[in-house]
Amino acid sequence: MTTRVFTGLKPTGQLQIGNYLGAIRPLLDLAADPDNDLLVSVADLHALTVQHDPARLRALTLEMVATLLACGLNARAKLFVQSSIPAHTELSYLLESTATYGEMARMIQFKEKSRGQESVRLSLLTYPALMAADILAYQSEVVPVGDDQRQHLELATTLARRFNGTYGDVFTVPRGATPAETARVKDLRDPTTKMGKSGAAGAGVIFLRDEPDAIVAKVRRAVTDNNPTLTYDPRNRSGVANLAVLLGALTGSSPGAALDEIQGAAALKAAVAEALVETLAPIQKRYRELTADPAELLSVLRSGAEVVAGDAVKTVANAREAMGLLSLH
Ligand code: AMP
Numbered sequence: 490m491t492t493r494v495f496t497g498l499k500p501t502g503q504l505q506i507g508n509y510l511g512a513i514r515p516l517l518d519l520a521a522d523p524d525n526d527l528l529v530s531v532a533d534l535h536a537l538t539v540q541h542d543p544a545r546l547r548a549l550t551l552e553m554v555a556t557l558l559a560c561g562l563n564a565r566a567k568l569f570v571q572s573s574i575p576a577h578t579e580l581s582y583l584l585e586s587t588a589t590y591g592e593m594a595r596m597i598q599f600k601e602k603s604r605g606q607e608s609v610r611l612s613l614l615t616y617p618a619l620m621a622a623d624i625l626a627y628q629s630e631v632v633p634v635g636d637d638q639r640q641h642l643e644l645a646t647t648l649a650r651r652f653n654g655t656y657g658d659v660f661t662v663p664r665g666a667t668p669a670e671t672a673r674v675k676d677l678r679d680p681t682t683k684m685g686k687s688g689a690a691g692a693g694v695i696f697l698r699d700e701p702d703a704i705v706a707k708v709r710r711a712v713t714d715n716n717p718t719l720t721y722d723p724r725n726r727s728g729v730a731n732l733a734v735l736l737g738a739l740t741g742s743s744p745g746a747a748l749d750e751i752q753g754a755a756a757l758k759a760a761v762a763e764a765l766v767e768t769l770a771p772i773q774k775r776y777r778e779l780t781a782d783p784a785e786l787l788s789v790l791r792s793g794a795e796v797v798a799g800d801a802v803k804t805v806a807n808a809r810e811a812m813g814l815l816s817l818h
């Protein structure tokens with residue numbers, strides 16, 4: 490028996506090496522286990538919950554899809570775009586009718602993102618119902634999520650239990666999985682903050698689409714310190730430690746061990762840049778091939794949607810019937 494595993498990725502920013510090491514590579518590992526039946530959804534509907542630019546959303550969605558394909562995800566996982574399966578939004582409404590206003594308003598993410606805002610989209614409030622629909626539509630058993638999504642997942646399990654208790658067993662009650670410990674990559678120019686969030690036009694961020702010379706230049710200007718002896722000391726030597734984390738994650742060793750054979754910051758930077766280019770070059774090559782033919786990319790997405798749609802449609806039909814909606818078929 491295989492385990493159905495589901496996760497969603499929101500296309501809200503240009504992908505950087507932190508996303509690769511912290512999110513994409515763990516998915517490739519999950520997909521490599523033949524006991525898992527892995528579904529990965531690019532959650533474009535979730536990107537509509539805050540102000541957005543339509544052209545940018547379209548571009549980021551395609552970038553996410555092409556990157557996941559370039560990393561080889563589709564060979565073992567079912568990859569699709571959330572909005573291409575209308576059953577998600579239909580089920581979301583049925584789950585909104587199972588949840589309460591108080592439950593939604595209590596979500597930490599809603600409170601944080603709505604605080605101090607003059608205008609808050611209603612979908613920001615109901616977001617967890619859509620996320621629950623994503624998960625429950627496929628009778629998912631396991632959902633790997635990071636800390637920031639744990640509360641949403643708990644709400645999804647609550648709604649599944651409540652629905653089943655009220656209307657009869659329709660949904661598998663999912664459980665969360667803590668993703669394998671992954672490298673937390675910091676900004677190269679400000680190694681006390683997470684890579685990705687900082688501004689400064691990305692000077693300390695390695696984007697997955699950065700050319701080799703840009704990578705070399707950014708790593709060369711990474712913050713280190715004056716101590717010529719390399720030691721792994723995240724608390725006191727955050728710059729060197731961050732480079733060690735990157736090198737370790739890219740070459741399959743611990744951060745401490747990654748420093749073993751290296752002398753001095755310049756040599757460390759050269760090694761990190763080389764490992765980055767070596768990891769990213771083949772992904773970028775496939776990415777360019779994939780995006781050169783947008784029609785082909787869309788056809789991959791259509792097949793992905795076709796493969797998963799049947800399950801979602803079946804679950805929604807069961808949920809509708811259980812709730813007392815007429816079926817005309
Ligand atoms: P975000 O882009 O912050 O919404 O994150 C999307 C996914 O990428 C999450 O699973 C994060 O944990 C992961 N991620 C983003 N930035 C980093 C980083 N600097 N280091 C490790 N993982 C990251």
Ligand code: TRP
Nearest residue numbers: 495496497498499532620623624
């Ligand atoms: N809401 C998640 C995020 O912002 C993305 C997501 C959408 C998701 N649907 C999901 C994650 C279902 C896990 C399961 O990161």
